[in-house]
Amino acid sequence: xxxxSPWTYAGITPGAFQSLREYxxxxxxxxxxxxxxxxxxxxxxxxxxxxxxxxxxxxTLRLECTAKPQLVSxxxxxxxxxxxVEQCGGKPV
Numbered sequence: 001x002x003x004x005s006p007w008t009y010a011g012i013t014p015g016a017f018q019s020l021r022e023y024x025x026x027x028x029x030x031x032x033x034x035x036x037x038x039x040x041x042x043x044x045x046x047x048x049x050x051x052x053x054x055x056x057x058x059x060t061l062r063l064e065c066t067a068k069p070q071l072v073s074x075x076x077x078x079x080x081x082x083x084x085v086e087q088c089g090g091k092p093v
Contacts, residue, residue, distance in 0.1 A: 003049075004074035006064035007081060009090040016089035017054055017061075023088055038066070048077060061090060 012020075024031045029041045036053040049067040054060075063085075065077050082092050 003068045004065040004077060006062050007078055008093040009061040009063065009085045010059060010093050011090045012054055012059050012061040012085075013089065014056065016059075017056075019088035020061075020085065020090075023084060046072060048072070060093070061085070 021031045021033065024039065024041075027041075028043075029039055031037075031039050031052070035056060036051075038049065038051045041048050041050070046069055047067075048065060048069075051064045051066050053062040055062075063081055065074065068074075068077060085092070
């Protein structure tokens with residue numbers, strides 16, 4: 001069961017997807033070079049797990065937080081995800 005409801009983003013071109021992967025690499029987490037998969041972000045002792053599904057044809061990305069600490073809200077995670085995706089060329093739907 002997911003920790004948060006999934007979020008959808010538009011404008012995820014191949015360039016935007018590569019930008020997201022590079023963003024993660026620069027910050028110490030790896031987004032697989034595959035249209036779907038999962039990744040973990042761990043910082044300051046906080047571990048958050050995500051599942052993603054990128055539709056290259058429609059340019060949409062579905063992102064779902066599958067595990068997080070109880071004290072970290074879904075709205076905080078979504079806000080941070082929105083900011084990262086927007087920096088990389090996408091936008092929340």
